[in-house]
Amino acid sequence: MHLMELKLSQTEENYIKAIYSIEVHTGKSVSTNKIAEKLKTKASSVSDMIKKLSDKKLVYYKKYQGTKLTSEGKSIAVKIVxxxxxxxxxxxxxxxxxxxxxxxxxxxxxxxxxxxxxxxxxxxxxxxxxxxxxxxxxxxxxxxxxHKNIMLSSAKVGENCTVIGVKDSSSSFLKFLDNTKIKLGSQLKIISIEEFDNSMIIENNNSQKSISHQISKNLFVKKL
Amino acid sequence: MHLMELKLSQTEENYIKAIYSIEVHTGKSVSTNKIAEKLKTKASSVSDMIKKLSDKKLVYYKKYQGTKLTSEGKSIAVKIVxxxxxxxxxxxxxxxxxxxxxxxxxxxxxxxxxxxxxxxxxxxxxxxxxxxxxxxxxxxxxxxxxHKNIMLSSAKVGENCTVIGVKDSSSSFLKFLDNTKIKLGSQLKIISIEEFDNSMIIENNNSQKSISHQISKNLFVKKL
DNA sequence: AATTATTTTTAGACTTGTCTAAATATTTAT
DNA sequence: ATAAATATTTAGACAAGTCTAAAAATAATT
Missing domain, CATH: 1.10.10.10 (Winged helix-like DNA-binding domain superfamily/Winged helix DNA-binding domain)
Incomplete structure (x- = not known):
């Protein structure tokens, strides 16, 4: 529906992406400060850029009211993602x-x-x-x-599931997963759940491991 | 030998690359105008940038005397290539x-x-x-x-060779090669050479084709 | 060698994106 | 509801990179 491919700078694309990711997480319109925080820049810079994006019809913007992507803006964001x-x-x-x-x-x-x-x-x-x-x-x-955000922590004893994602994608968490040989697509079977601390014994690659609640809360799975 | 990784902007990298490519082709020190032409920009912009690169010790530069890459500059250029x-x-x-x-x-x-x-x-x-x-x-x-720049046009009747490159890399020439099924690594055997216009009959993939002198002059080959 | 012509550099202005500091809105708390 | 705290916007400055127009240096011509 767009008449001509408008070219965005890398910076503009980064703003669009930041707004998109905050909007998706919160549902609400996005505050200037949140964007500044995400992009590690200053609110004043964000203000300037939002005006520019608004001129290009990529965001809705009224002063002091936060900002939201237009459908054009959203479509660009999704392409970047x-x-x-x-x-x-x-x-x-x-x-x-x-x-x-x-x-x-x-x-x-x-x-x-x-x-x-x-x-x-x-x-x-x-x-x-x-x-x-x-x-x-x-x-x-x-x-x-x-996806429907099913966490491993909500699985029941005896169920089988596949790992499809992580919630916490911090470097330390990802390294932990690497070490315990859990990766995307891993098949897990819940052997038992400890009532005391909600830790789980799971079976993966024919070997059993203990997984803390902290971990299971951060693993997205698909039930089989 | 460099104490710290200096970060260059995309623009700086493009200048370095342009200077390198002109320097390699001509051997001489590179004029401001040549760079401007290559990068489709103005001589004044080039002047400014050369000063900057000179400050960073990536080029040798004396006013009005052209410019040359230092060994540091050359090493960066080669990495980009x-x-x-x-x-x-x-x-x-x-x-x-x-x-x-x-x-x-x-x-x-x-x-x-x-x-x-x-x-x-x-x-x-x-x-x-x-x-x-x-x-x-x-x-x-x-x-x-x-590589020693052996052209197909210098090959003799009966010789075998492999195509390793093109001299003219214009779009039309590359399309022609695609159409005639000649590509990198193609094995060619020279069947005959026409004295009149220096065109060649070559064998490629068990089929014979006629190649004009214009073409054979622009194909780098390695003799087998 | 003196005069053109060409090349190169400087000076000043413009754009994009950033920042600080100050002004203005909005929200929170009393 | 008014004061205090917070969030947002404006104003003005700066850096990178570009440009035009004018000045300075080099090269070419006669």
């Missing part, structure tokens, strides 16, 4: 990066401008549905599956 | 781009900042020695094989 996640898949699956190493690199790669590159890359990777952190990859038209 | 060519290999070999489509994309990808990415990518691609245009890929330490 799509690029980011597809690149992450490539880095982890093909170049042997680990979960915790890829974010900064993907942050750069997502800004590569090309109409065809990301689609070719997606095909090369066999149309992955989730990135290495378990977040869903939007399709070519911007449709994105919102 | 390395990135550019490795990305081109990936785009053509793995994502099915054609020779003539990849330049602009590689121009973006070469600026991705990462100490590990390009080495991992190189390994993933099995350490290619040449890019899809036949230009040699510098190794991790910046060593670059200067």
């Amino acid at each position: 799509r690029k980011h996640r597809i690149w992450e898949v490539f880095l982890v699956n093909n170049l042997d990066y680990t979960w915790d190493e890829v974010h900064d690199l993907a942050e750069q790669l997502e800004h590569i401008k090309s109409n065809t590159l990301i689609n070719k890359l997606e095909a090369y990777l066999n149309f992955p549905t989730h990135d290495p952190h378990g977040d869903p990859i939007p399709d070519k038209d911007g449709n994105i599956e919102h | 390395r990135k550019h060519r490795i990305w081109e290999v990936f785009l053509v070999n793995n994502l099915d781009y054609t020779w003539d489509e990849v330049h602009d994309l590689a121009e973006q990808l070469e600026h991705i900042k990462s100490n590990t990415l390009i080495n991992k990518l190189e390994a993933y691609l099995n350490f290619p020695t040449h890019d899809p245009h036949g230009d040699p890929i510098p190794d991790k330490d910046g060593n670059i094989e200067h």
